[in-house]
Amino acid sequence: MQTLQEKASQWSGVDTADAFAIDDTSLFQKLGLQTFINLSTNFYTRVYDDEEEEWFRSIFSNSKKEEAIQNQYEFFVQRMGGPPLYSQRKGHPALIARHRPFPVTHQAAERWLYHMEKALESTPDIDADSRVKMMNFFRHTAFFLVAGDELKTQKQQLPCKHAASKPAES
């Protein structure tokens, strides 16, 4: 059975070493807090305005834009060498569990990455090397979450199969 990590690498085309090259240096020290805030603001401004792919925008319709921005940049800052802003406010990232309410499909991962790539390009102060490192991390992580989303379906089926095999059926 493939692990989460193996699925993430296969589907994203990014191997683990490249995905976690963000840990080679502190991107937080290099880029600073404001750049991360700008990146997440650019990203969610695109997402909440996504009129081409209404299904993608609708995934976020129950979340407040300001909160989505803060959750994202605090996690990025914490994961990329900065202070643990996310955990101090919300606890462990628990990435897969916190994405449970959302349908994290292959298609959704690609749309997320499309917007993130555009957001990176439109955020001043993010140099080309940092952009490549971040995109590798994001791409691997997006498909890690797709792999995590499948756990949800596996688990759901168990009790139902069990229920269906009750003698009441015969």
Place this chain on the structure above:
Amino acid sequence: MQTLQEKASQWSGVDTADAFAIDDTSLFQKLGLQTFINLSTNFYTRVYDDEEEEWFRSIFSNSKKEEAIQNQYEFFVQRMGGPPLYSQRKGHPALIARHRPFPVTHQAAERWLYHMEKALESTPDIDADSRVKMMNFFRHTAFFLVAGDELKTQKQQLPCKHAASKPAES
């Protein structure tokens, strides 16, 4: 609705600031890799030998002891200021999702913490201040995982209720 973090704080009795006081300094720099390896070895030696509470030991019966030790100390090292050993090998910690196969009950959390406290006490080189910080982190995290375990049950019920309301029943 209570968040994961709020449940963790309430059930553990440890507030967020105390739980994440592990981030005030680098415990990895202070204690070194070998101390973390020793701690996890002590911990799992206790767990796999737990004859008083057979139900607790049985939770680990499908996992190899050596692997359990490595997963644990690599995560601790990464989370407490050391190199990201865990992610380089296995990807994001995704703590809640990776605990899915296990029944993380209040009782299991308490037994886990009981063994961890004994393991900390029996690991040389862990000073009193580090021990308090680590126990606060562990206690909060254990109940964060209990809160995460409840998500599992919520999700399982959904499709079954749906199935039960099919017209075939009438």
